[in-house]
Amino acid sequence: MSKILECIEYDKDSGKILCHYFITEDVFEILKAQGKKLLEGNANEETQYVDITVTPPQVVMRPTQLTLQDKTEIQADGVDVMTLSSLPPSCTVTIGSARWHVPDGILEWGTPYAGRYDILVEAFPFLEWRGEVRVA
Numbered sequence: 001m002s003k004i005l006e007c008i009e010y011d012k013d014s015g016k017i018l019c020h021y022f023i024t025e026d027v028f029e030i031l032k033a034q035g036k037k038l039l040e041g042n043a044n045e046e047t048q049y050v051d052i053t054v055t056p057p058q059v060v061m062r063p064t065q066l067t068l069q070d071k072t073e074i075q076a077d078g079v080d081v082m083t084l085s086s087l088p089p090s091c092t093v094t095i096g097s098a099r100w101h102v103p104d105g106i107l108e109w110g111t112p113y114a115g116r117y118d119i120l121v122e123a124f125p126f127l128e129w130r131g132e133v134r135v136a
Helices: 025-033
Strands: 006-009 018-025 038-040 048-051 058-061 082-085 091-095 099-103 106-107 115-123 127-133
Touching: 006 025, 006 048, 018 025, 025 038, 038 082, 082 127
Parallel strands: none
Antiparallel strands: 006 018, 006 038, 048 058, 082 106, 091 099, 091 115, 115 127
């Protein structure tokens, strides 16, 4: 009888953890032979990923972003802006319901509409960064 293994499947290009399995050794070997990227063991996809730049690939912690926000309050005059800097390369920034791809590490944002806006910065393998800005 084949032993049961706990394993993870990961994306071959990014190292993002896709899912967890409990499978037999036989099935593990069959899936690997079919090209699935599997590692024996477990991991937390929220805080870890598979470093595909090392041999053999291994589970590591996702790095923390160094994102900086210069203001948490701005005026709703369309002139005052909040700046996010030190953004990870090629990240996606969501403010409220609007989304931008930011390739160069900096985003200036302002609006003529008052309110509280949630900010989310995503750039795998970095952990998500969250903030908020209030517009008076």
